[in-house]
Amino acid sequence: MTPATSPVRVPLVTRPMGIWASLQTSRRNVLGIIPEIATRQPMVSGRTGKRWHMVMDPEAIRRMLLEQLDIYPKSLVTKNLLRPAIGDSLFIAEGAHWRWQRRAAAPVFSHRNVMNLGPVMTAAAERSCERIAAAGPRAIDMAADMVRTTFDVIADVTFSGDGSFDAGAVHNAINDYIGEAGKISLFDILGFPDWVPRPGRIMSGGAVNQMKRIADQAVEARRARGPQGVPDLLDLLLDGEDPETERRMNTAELRDNLLTFIVAGHETTALSLGWALYLCAFDQQVQDRARTQAQEVLQGRAATAGDIEHLPLIRQIIDEALRLYPPAGIISRTAMAEDTLCGREVHKRDTVMIPIYALHRNHLLWDDPDAFRPERFADRKAIPRYAFLPFGDGPRICIGASFAIQEAVIVLATLLSRFRFTPVAGRDPDPVMILTLRPEGGVWLEAEPMTPATSGAMASPT
Template sequence: MTEMTPPRLPVRVPLVTQPMGIWASLQATRRNVLSIIPEIATRQPMVSGRTGKRWHMVMDPGAIRRVLLENLDNYPKSLVTKNLLRPAIGESLFVAEGAHWRWQRRTAAPVFTHRNVLNLAPVMSAAAGRSIDRIRAAGPRALNFLDEMVSTTFDVISDVTFSGDRAFDRDGVHKAIDAYIAEAGKVSLFDILGLPDWVPRPGRAFFAGGVAQMKGMADRAIAARAERPSEGVPDLMDLLQSGSDPETGRAMSPAELRDNLLTFIVAGHETTALTLSWSLYLLAFDQQAQDRLRAEAQAVLSGETATGEDVARLPFTRHVIDEALRLYPPAGLVSRTAMAPDTLCGREIRRADTVILPIYALHRNRLLWEDPDAFRPDRWQEKPERYAYLPFGDGPRICIGASFALQEAVIILASLVANFRFTPVKGREPEPVMILTLRPEGGVWLEAEAV
């Protein structure tokens, strides 16, 4: 390891020492949601306060289990989360609650079986190959690997969702998603005060046209598919169109199908791109770990890129990804609203209290992790305590695409490291900034040398 190994880099967010008031919280969340997490959250099981309304940050695995599993219905997603995402993805799986969520989950679950995910691996390998070609063509110079990974994972998600249908304008959808996330993720004062979602949020209204355009593109692609079925391996649209709730027989309407496909696109490409970007960044500062991963990949791969069948034989690659997800979880903070009184960590929870799961602080909590700020892939030779590691959530609402994302990340990371040596660019260290997701502000600038 070098002296600049990531645990010592100035990329750790300087968490605040005291809870903030409403105006300070608004300013902080519009800049970086992580900045509202008090530093004490990395040393305590639970922290409570009031910012307009009562809130509780929970880092205790037992209490988190109660929120996400044992008393799930009492803790739906907060109004803030729903207000941010509903304009783009409607009442899809990510936003829906109760019975409306359950039937959609039952319908979509078969889509992400191991067999279906493995069948889509060639798309991931092909996207990794195109990324290798682009990096090689750029020559030995600094590249922003955040941009490169976003392009690569969007290639994957658009191909496995719409199989490259001409009716689907991938560039148009990509631009619409980026524009919406950039503005919609900036928390409004109305959100902090808990105002209902029918009260307009000016910034989000400004981008409503882009959202409508994105939905229109997806609608046209779905209609075209109904007239001209795809050939070959079924993609996500095929699988969702042919699926139905095994309990009621209900199938998704075109609008429900569209909203769920857009959910997979919005959530599926950026989160995996961030995981890969942070993984490459960490490896660039730990050449020993990078050499181990390269040796593993080169011993397993039969060509330039990894395959779905290779994934199980790349355990260290998976450990690097798990460690990157621990240090920089794409969903760095999630919030719930208590519907009825409860008790967490012996503390009273009142109806309408906000219960926050600060995943970033959970994954760096000194009560749960040894040397929590250190990049140590070997810690994953043993499983962590349940509910101490939540990059994909847990309980019934665990991310439905987790196995898809992990397979994609292993294939792409192994392929890239097998072909290139990555080194950091001095003075270009990113800052972790969370709006909707935990992004490396300023990009991930690395040099890639062919090996």
């Protein structure tokens, strides 16, 4: 078998699909509804039950996410899908309700607070190395291990491991909900009103309600107990206050935002790391260069937050993984007024999508867009700002972006400094998006420990 020249990609549709074909395709892989032409055009429009547009032009995207934010709120489909699980948290809320929550939560993710959480990330990277070493020579699903690693981090930084909250049960409940409710309903494609129930979201609500009750109890227990030691995310949120109104989050608001951070705060980072490891195994030359850099900086110890500025290639690999496999492959908006994008009329209530997967592979914006080339990010100023959107942009850019990048660089640098990862024949992952772009089938790699003579592995931190 001839080795692939490019990493795995989603086969995009080359001819129009009707409602039934669109439903079947989207329930298996949402990205399958993106037309191939979207990787070669600034904007594509059509009608599948209701009128829609896909926008890949950076200036038009800037208008949607920055200049005319109120015209393009999150789509009704997105809100209906997620609100039962995470309420009117930062991810869902709009207008004044979103603005005050954002002002209250922003200090939680300040540079200092994120740096203070670095030791938790370093410790999780060490535990991942121990699991990989203990597995011996057999292949390992690194996607699954990265989920465990990043979940260790979010559980520790959210609740300081105090045992007051079963974070694993919360994660499983939300995953179960998304597994059923997250699949696009035929009602969504046909544009049925919001009040028409979506069956999957009704059937999966019981576990979510139980999860919310547990989370409420944990918030109230912490409110009564107060912080102990270095403040964790819950302490910081409890202390958070809108500087304009002096408003603080009540228990329900704290709970909804915590649930959002727990899921989003580890899912997206785990996916980025899983795909980054797949890409490093795909291109051994890039992996070797990255390992050399990591070993020179780390000298056998695990990476820390203070090392990140000295690991530019590791960061470039993370960015390129986010370009090729963005966790949120499509973001959807509902136009609330008449507008014009790329010279084309957009009508009120039209669905306007930014297919980030197609944007990141658009031939008008990227050279050889399907190729794995981390050096694209050596000069970030050369990349149009709204051509690369792994965390969104504008006022609603992901509040935890710096947290995610710090964690991903710490973990990837530590792993590459200690192991050589090689692919398992016939076990390539399949990029499939339901709510996030996951490597279906796992990322199965063989991990060869680097000897102390070449890596200085397992040396004590300095």
